[in-house]
Amino acid sequence: MKTEFLTFDACYVRGKKDLYVAAKKLEYDPSKELLVRITRGGICGSDIHYYQHGGVGDFILKHPMVLGHEVIGETVPNDGSNPVKVAVNPGRQCNNCEYCLEGKSNQCLDMRFFGSAMRNPHVDGGFAQYVAVRADQCIPYNPAIDEDIMAFAEPLAVAIHAVNQAGTVLGKKVLVTGSGPIGALVIAACKAAGAAEIVATDLVERNRQLAIVMGATRALDPIKADLTPLRSGKGYFDVSFEASGAIPAIQGNIDLTRAGGVMVQVGMNPGMVDLPLTRMLAKEIRFVGAFRFINEFTTSVQWLEKGLVDPRPLLTSVFHFRDVVKAIELAGDKSQALKIQLSFEE
Ligand SMILES: [Zn+2]
Ligand SMILES: [Zn+2]
The missing domain is CATH 3.40.50.720 (NAD(P)-binding Rossmann-like Domain)
Known part of the structure; x- marks a missing residue:
């Protein structure tokens, strides 16, 4: 185990209407995790809920948490190889509990899902310049596909x-x-x-x-x-x-x-x-x-690559992540917005 540290900016929600960009110090193990530089993220109904109500159902925010679970990016290889564009599966299941062993990882008893206050401490999400994830959470995709499209991988998987x-x-x-x-x-x-x-x-x-x-x-x-x-x-x-x-x-x-x-x-x-x-x-x-997804995340990436589903009519607009408050306010106005995405390119 060799721990590395990286500091960058991320979108934190702390409570009702309390959302801000601040530095995050990430601690990760490069022997077990891949570093991914996030390029794009979609704002989901649950993100809006955390912002508007300070929680989702029984999951109340107890400390600041990085929001977001619909993200894509590119790997940051530590061996000098080229970055690979990937859709990031926001769920890290344990692969060990009875449900994981039955192939029902969406029911994992020890799931760590991006941007969820279900566990304490909460699991940070993907609205950040970088995330560290297990290799099996990274689904490589054809780099010719627009980020507008591939950022729908998670909701299409649902x-x-x-x-x-x-x-x-x-x-x-x-x-x-x-x-x-x-x-x-x-x-x-x-x-x-x-x-x-x-x-x-x-x-x-x-x-x-x-x-x-x-x-x-x-x-x-x-x-x-x-x-x-x-x-x-x-x-x-x-x-x-x-x-x-x-x-x-x-x-x-x-x-x-x-x-x-x-x-x-x-x-x-x-x-x-x-x-x-x-x-x-x-x-x-x-x-x-129907709750989240299992192997449908990979299916979703393939369908988007093949153009079996074109999600672009759902995309209302793309904001820079530093304007996350403006973006989520608009996303919460159902009369104005369908899907709002955040760009993490500087
Ligand atoms: Zn979602
Ligand atoms: Zn499990």
Whole structure:
């Protein structure tokens, strides 16, 4: 064990509306970890939550933490070789617990996930000029691919995992409720995976337009549109993805999903949700959660390299990381912004 130190700037969140750029002194072991110079990062809903509320659900900030988990960069080799562009998997699983050994590393009992206050001390995130990660967290990508695109590797991995949780969507009629960044990527992933028909819903007109651009067959306003025909019989959709976390959407999908169909819950709702259990039971609905991703991170990088999904319609703007407060304020304004990215190039 040979410890090295490096000091650079990083975006820290300390509590509600308390976000700032400050020096971080990184201690790492070059025999076990790779140094990655971060080039780009995407601001996610959970980052916005830490900034707006000082925590996410039960995970309350107890000390300053570097934010961010959707990052890409290039390796800093210590042997004189050329840097390699990599997408950084923000999860460092233990590879040793019962879930890791079953191949379900997203359920790891000892997960260290970038920019998460779940553990104490918290795990620093990737909105920093450098990170030190295990080699298996670095997925090399074709350097010809735009950083605008590759910085979507993490959220697209979440979307592909949701699709995998459904079993298959090939040839299926699919519903996606909520067409924000994750819902829109679920739509694109369903299209890439061969869904026959994709109906999207969102309360916001702009998000419905985005849904169409990302591959939805139709996009409906769940309040104004008449969904009765889609509920008739025992429901229309083979698979429904709930990506809004809104209670009416979660409950509504039970009637819109066919008997024997699958409901995948991707959107978070921190509260209690009433569900008509008998109706679900009688229709033999399979209700499955989708949380983060497993090997879908590598799949996501490959899909972005091949152009199977083009996430660029989701990108609202790119800010320099020193303007992180401005960037996250805009990212939190859902009427103005979808995905905001930070550039870490000086
Ligand atoms: Zn995210
Ligand atoms: Zn584990």
